[in-house]
Amino acid sequence: MIVAAAVTVCFVLWPTSSVSQPLSARAAFAACLSDKNVKIFGSDSCENCVLQKGMFEDDFNKIHYINCDINQDECTQNDIQKWPTWMYNGASLVGVQTFRDLAGFSGCAWSENGRIL
Numbered sequence: 001m002i003v004a005a006a007v008t009v010c011f012v013l014w015p016t017s018s019v020s021q022p023l024s025a026r027a028a029f030a031a032c033l034s035d036k037n038v039k040i041f042g043s044d045s046c047e048n049c050v051l052q053k054g055m056f057e058d059d060f061n062k063i064h065y066i067n068c069d070i071n072q073d074e075c076t077q078n079d080i081q082k083w084p085t086w087m088y089n090g091a092s093l094v095g096v097q098t099f100r101d102l103a104g105f106s107g108c109a110w111s112e113n114g115r116i117l
Contacts, residue, residue: 024059025111026056026057026059026099027059027062028109029099029102029103029109029110030056030059030060030063031062032106032109033062033063033064033108034062034063036088036106036107036108037064037088038063038064038087038088038102038105038106038108039063039064039066039086039087039088040063040064040065040066040084040085040087041066041068041074041075041078041080041083041085041086041087042066042083042084042085043067043068043069044067044069045069046083048083048095048096049083049084051096052084052096052097053065055096055099068080081094082094082095084096084097088105088106091105093105100112
């Protein structure tokens with residue numbers, strides 16, 4: 001009983017950062033891309049894919065990533081010829097994209113220097 005109370009008090013006094021901190025602009029942007037079902041097709045051996053993933057840092061795990069090394073059928077069905085390829089509502093963008101380009105493509109808001117684009 002005493003141990004359980006101490007654990008509860010510690011949790012209340014020191015909440016996790018995800019509970020107490022708002023989403024970063026990058027995390028919110030990645031979540032929006034996910035909510036809109038924007039997909040990126042790529043390969044783990046593709047240098048540009050690695051670069052694109054790196055732009056999102058840990059938030060890339062929120063994005064629908066289709067690894068064409070593993071999901072060859074899905075990549076073939078979507079006529080993926082080059083990596084990375086972003087797809088949304090039947091449209092595609094090929095190559096490494098800036099956040100600003102992805103915002104225009106998807107309709108997700110991206111903020112640069114405090115201005116929503």
